[in-house]
Amino acid sequence: MSNADADDLTDYQWHLNNTGQSAFASENGSSGEDINQAATYADRITGNGVIVAVVDTGLEIAHSDLNANVVSGESWDFWNLDSNPTNNFDDDGDHGTSVAGIIAAEDNSIGGRGIAPNASLKGFNFINSAQDEQIEALGGSDGSDGKSPKSNDVDIFNMSYGTSNTSSALIDTDLKTHLKWAVNNLRSNKGAIYVKSAGNGFEDFGTNSNQDNAECANANDKGISCQNVNMDPTSATPWMINVGALNADGKRSSYSTAGSGLWISAPGGEYGYDQTYGWSRDYPITSFQPAIITTDQSGCDKGYSSTVDALYPNSAPGNRLQDNSNGLNGGCNFTSTFNGTSSAAPVVSGGIALMLEANPSLTWRDVKHILASTARKVDGSHTGVSVNLADGAYQANLGWVENSASYNYHNWYGFGALNVDAAVTMAKGYSSGWGAQTTADASTDVNATIPNDHKDGITDQLTITTSLTIEAVQVDITVSHNNIGNIGVELESPNGTASILFNILNGFEDSIDLDTMALISNAFYGEDSSGDWTLKVVDGSSDNAGGTLDWWKITIYGH
Amino acid sequence: MKQILLSILIVLILSGCYQNLGAVTNKIQGESPVVSSMSNSQEYSISYSDLQKGASFVSNRESFVFLPELYSLINRKKNKVRVTSNIAKIQNEKSATLFQKKGGFGIYKTGAGVENQFMTAQSVLNLTLYPVVLNTRTNQLGIVVGNISVILIDMNDAETIASELDLNVKKKYDHLKTVYFKIREGQDIISLHQSLINDTRIKSASIKVLENFNVPH
Numbered sequence: 217m218s219n220a221d222a223d224d225l226t227d228y229q230w231h232l233n234n235t236g237q238s239a240f241a242s243e244n245g246s247s248g249e250d251i252n253q254a255a256t257y258a259d260r261i262t263g264n265g266v267i268v269a270v271v272d273t274g275l276e277i278a279h280s281d282l283n284a285n286v287v288s289g290e291s292w293d294f295w296n297l298d299s300n301p302t303n304n305f306d307d308d309g310d311h312g313t314s315v316a317g318i319i320a321a322e323d324n325s326i327g328g329r330g331i332a333p334n335a336s337l338k339g340f341n342f343i344n345s346a347q348d349e350q351i352e353a354l355g356g357s358d359g360s361d362g363k364s365p366k367s368n369d370v371d372i373f374n375m376s377y378g379t380s381n382t383s384s385a386l387i388d389t390d391l392k393t394h395l396k397w398a399v400n401n402l403r404s405n406k407g408a409i410y411v412k413s414a415g416n417g418f419e420d421f422g423t424n425s426n427q428d429n430a431e432c433a434n435a436n437d438k439g440i441s442c443q444n445v446n447m448d449p450t451s452a453t454p455w456m457i458n459v460g461a462l463n464a465d466g467k468r469s470s471y472s473t474a475g476s477g478l479w480i481s482a483p484g485g486e487y488g489y490d491q492t493y494g495w496s497r498d499y500p501i502t503s504f505q506p507a508i509i510t511t512d513q514s515g516c517d518k519g520y521s522s523t524v525d526a527l528y529p530n531s532a533p534g535n536r537l538q539d540n541s542n543g544l545n546g547g548c549n550f551t552s553t554f555n556g557t558s559s560a561a562p563v564v565s566g567g568i569a570l571m572l573e574a575n576p577s578l579t580w581r582d583v584k585h586i587l588a589s590t591a592r593k594v595d596g597s598h599t600g601v602s603v604n605l606a607d608g609a610y611q612a613n614l615g616w617v618e619n620s621a622s623y624n625y626h627n628w629y630g631f632g633a634l635n636v637d638a639a640v641t642m643a644k645g646y647s648s649g650w651g652a653q654t655t656a657d658a659s660t661d662v663n664a665t666i667p668n669d670h671k672d673g674i675t676d677q678l679t680i681t682t683s684l685t686i687e688a689v690q691v692d693i694t695v696s697h698n699n700i701g702n703i704g705v706e707l708e709s710p711n712g713t714a715s716i717l718f719n720i721l722n723g724f725e726d727s728i729d730l731d732t733m734a735l736i737s738n739a740f741y742g743e744d745s746s747g748d749w750t751l752k753v754v755d756g757s758s759d760n761a762g763g764t765l766d767w768w769k770i771t772i773y774g775h
Numbered sequence: 776m777k778q779i780l781l782s783i784l785i786v787l788i789l790s791g792c793y794q795n796l797g798a799v800t801n802k803i804q805g806e807s808p809v810v811s812s813m814s815n816s817q818e819y820s821i822s823y824s825d826l827q828k829g830a831s832f833v834s835n836r837e838s839f840v841f842l843p844e845l846y847s848l849i850n851r852k853k854n855k856v857r858v859t860s861n862i863a864k865i866q867n868e869k870s871a872t873l874f875q876k877k878g879g880f881g882i883y884k885t886g887a888g889v890e891n892q893f894m895t896a897q898s899v900l901n902l903t904l905y906p907v908v909l910n911t912r913t914n915q916l917g918i919v920v921g922n923i924s925v926i927l928i929d930m931n932d933a934e935t936i937a938s939e940l941d942l943n944v945k946k947k948y949d950h951l952k953t954v955y956f957k958i959r960e961g962q963d964i965i966s967l968h969q970s971l972i973n974d975t976r977i978k979s980a981s982i983k984v985l986e987n988f989n990v991p992h
Binding site: 378 | 835849912914915920950951953983985986988992
């Protein structure tokens with residue numbers, strides 16, 4: 217071991233094996249609340265032969281715990297148009313380098329271990345570009361022009377990013393066309409796999425502009441997610457595996473954005489600070505609950521862990537690993553305060569890499585099916601959130617719902633927690649044999665008033681005559697309203713399963729109208745599509761903003 | 776990634792600025808503190824209705840109007856001193872006045888005595904300044920970096936069309952039958968867009984607007 221490198225930190229990584237350790241924070245986690253990977257690891261299934269792209273801020277390709285897994289010469293820097301996206305302009309941490317470690321940090325004697333420690337990595341620093349290169353970073357380029365990355369041979373794209381728009385937004389039409397193409401054509405027609413973080417907007421959106429602050433006070437007051445997964449138009453597509461975050465007690469991380477677009481949850485942690493290292497107990501308990509241990513940009517003069525914080529010199533490091541005061545982080549190449557759904561998504565990407573090693577023939581739909589079928593139900597006693605409206609109690613967030621195909625679903629967790637051993641076991645030899653994904657749709661004008669502060673709202677029905685086994689349901693909706701933050705949208709299937717696609721008291725409070733906004737729901741997975749679908753639109757406020765449901769469309773994706 | 780939030784929060788608490796968690800986090804959490812940490816810069820609020828309006832166009836089914844008094848540029852931390860200094864010069868003011876952050880971009884308002892009307896990209900003092908537009912539905916700002924997405928009937932026509940209109944071919948996506956043209960500084964993107972729409976070799980053309988930025992989670 218080099219003097220410049222850390223000790224082996226694997227035993228502290230609660231997301232791999234939760235023994236109730238604190239991971240250098242003040243609070244302990246709950247034993248057993250992890251990704252259940254032991255049997256897979258014992259079988260030496262480690263991600264061999266699988267390429268994962270970290271589409272992010274950067275990737276330190278020479279990092280001592282990553283470099284053996286980085287595909288030589290095939291990462292991409294969108295600034296300098298070369299193959300080295302190592303962050304060289306921000307001393308305060310490179311998000312992508314930390315995401316990469318969760319996926320594929322090497323299995324050696326330094327630092328932590330990735331979920332898939334032998335998977336291959338490429339880094340595309342799209343987030344730090346002018347942002348119209350997303351297609352190039354998501355499989356739309358073979359790199360032959362020398363001006364773009366080779367991304368079309370990637371198996372899994374990890375997208376630990378998203379938008380924080382505070383009014384309805386439409387997905388870029390080029391990106392939408394590309395994603396639809398990629399899931400049908402990349403990986404020799406088995407389809408690229410897109411894993412996306414759900415967002416950190418349960419309590420606030422993270423916007424810091426004076427022009428577009430989201431209003432989260434009402435949501436916070438009621439315990440409802442301020443941001444909804446469906447607010448990011450890229451998340452509201454059937455091609456994404458949207459991932460929510462769990463803390464070390466196996467419950468929703470305080471920040472994790474909720475919504476019917478979630479597919480699965482995985483460890484993302486809380487903040488990881490140590491109260492005994494100079495921090496007051498007045499801060500929320502989440503400040504001191506374990507975060508994720510992963511790679512950090514190398515050096516004590518940069519990164520999340522450092523002896524000097526360039527931006528906030530008056531603040532002490534979060535815990536004793538962060539500044540190596542415990543002697544375990546020589547070189548400051550690792551961090552124990554990484555968190556966010558940014559941390560949860562790469563956990564799932566790593567898990568999928570293991571599934572693809574076990575069975576490289578899996579299609580993108582096979583992968584989604586296995587994840588949903590093997591996910592572990594968490595926080596089973598959570599019954600949702602009820603809000604009192606003028607005419608009575610309204611269930612603004614449902615608890616766990618078992619649909620008619622026996623899948624359990626919750627808007628905070630999707631189908632539940634990632635269960636690696638079960639997923640890899642199911643993956644071996646699995647083939648759905650579903651054939652091409654098909655769609656069925658119906659639409660209608662409505663133009664009816666949404667009653668104010670009324671739990672029953674306004675309802676409308678559309679009939680789907682085609683019988684498909686549902687893989688996803690998308691509603692496109694147009695609502696005229698002066699305060700979209702009031703608006704909730706629910707859908708009930710012909711089988712009687714309910715799903716809240718857009719929750720009341722959401723952070724679009726300062727925006728008007730939904731304009732053909734796409735809302736995805738995964739709660740109907742496996743059900744039959746034929747029959748009457750009932751849409752309900754609720755105005756959850758007494759502010760008399762007023763509005764109408766103008767139009768809606770339902771699209772079934774299935775087989 | 777949420778840890779920066781907590782660091783800032785703790786600094787604010789220690790410095791006595793703490794009011795309550797929700798209010799503080801709403802204000803300070805963000806994708807990058809680059810602009811807000813610039814010395815001598817500040818963010819201020821002004822009604823969009825008070826700003827001059829330029830030409831309008833439709834992109835991705837949204838309507839946009841140019842705000843020629845505003846301009847934007849990419850802020851990168853390593854360059855902040857030079858950028859801040861040069862912005863102040865451009866604005867003919869002692870300090871750079873930030874109008875709004877937008878992803879990795881800072882949006883600024885032209886200062887008194889500056890006659891620039893930003894409806895096309897310009898290079899000034901080694902900075903590339905991009906025009907700013909307003910989405911009339913969402914009332915949010917967007918940035919036009921000069922790319923036009925074009926779906927062609929035959930991809931082999933890309934270079935010919937670029938040559939005819941003096942455009943750069945930025946990127947070709949054969950699988951989408953789409954080419955991204957980049958306009959040159961000083962070109963009128965509205966008239967070029969219209970020329971492309973009218974071209975029988977082209978199925979559709981759309982001015983790309985950066986409105987909702989992807990940020991690390």
